Amino acid sequence: MSDYVLVTGGAGYIGSHSVLALMEAGYNPIVLDNFSNSSKESITGIGKIYGNTPIVIEGDVGNSSLVMDIFSNYDVNSVLHFSGLKSVEESMADPLKYYIENVGSSLSLLRTMQAASIHTIIFSSSATVYDPESQVPYTENSPTNPINPYGHTKLCIEQILQGLVSSNPKWRVGILRYFNPVGAHPSGHIGEDPKQTPNNLMPLLMQTAIGRKEKLLIFGDDYDTPDGTCIRDYIHVLDLARGHLSALSYLERHQGLHIWNLGTGTGTSIKELVDKVREVTGVEIKTEITSRRLGDSSKAVADPEKAKSELSWHPEYSIGNMCADHWNWQRQNPDGYQ
């Protein structure tokens, strides 16, 4: 197989693990990344694991002449579109930035793809598109109603993709709604290292375990859940990366737009996750219960049956594996990529 796959945001957390999976499966990924939230060390890490690094082009996805040059220079058949901004909190403080960056650059990418007659794309969507009031587990048909601008940008891009497919049957679109990605490659050569201060639970838990933070704040223990803390569906980033390969192979055989949840279907509460991290690390992690965080839903759990039956994709890693691999990454790289 010598197909080129353009991977926007391929140096980032999920992108780097997916680029590795593509290379291992015989694809030729081309990483397009402006490194606004990633490090070139992730590419070096891929090289350490695989023995070879992918083609890397530093630049912005919204730069249509650069993207057209890539399409002219390489025989690109499909695009994995990871790039974008992802902080819910920041999106509430600066919504325009999110609409411009996420929706604006996706529009530019799609227009360039259309001009180059490239019609296959897999888009990184999110569980945040679902209505937090609806019943869990969420199926792909559960009602959508994002409650923050970040989630709105994801749903908006999904709708733009729907419009494209309706306008031209040549399009092959895979929308992957990720639940809560955690973990790292077991080698410890690639992992999660955002440039901004993390506000997701797992990186903060790991920073507490390694001693960079004194304690973990738990945002509320008065939710309608068995132990009162919020429940999420954590999924190993390697399972997520494999999901992209399965989706790509499905799109090679099917036109149209297809949506799949990528989650395990198992919910874990914050207290359960803290206990698991204590067990895996052997560190007594201090926690403090504080008030609820604005915009949090009590439960977000996937129904992954559609991905399992249509894509023959099954998550392989347990919550223990996720914590162990994330801890291994954190211990080998206490300050992230150097």
Ligand code: NAD
């Ligand atoms: P990440 O920030 O690690 O990766 C995004 C990458 O895109 C980074 O390398 C960044 O430098 C790059 N980038 C950003 N804007 C760019 C631009 N205009 N041009 C070129 N490169 C650009 O994030 P991630 O966790 O790997 O997430 C990947 C995708 O998955 C995002 O679209 C995110 O919204 C989505 N997602 C993430 C999560 C999560 O919890 N990590 C959950 C659901 C969905």
Ligand code: UFG
């Ligand atoms: N939490 C704490 N303390 C912290 C950080 C988080 O108690 O210091 C809690 C949150 O309140 C929430 C849970 O841990 O109940 C998980 O929070 P995260 O921020 O890790 O994850 P979210 O479920 O809020 O959102 C994440 C990503 C989104 C993505 C979504 C998909 O941030 O980008 O998962 O479900 F879209």
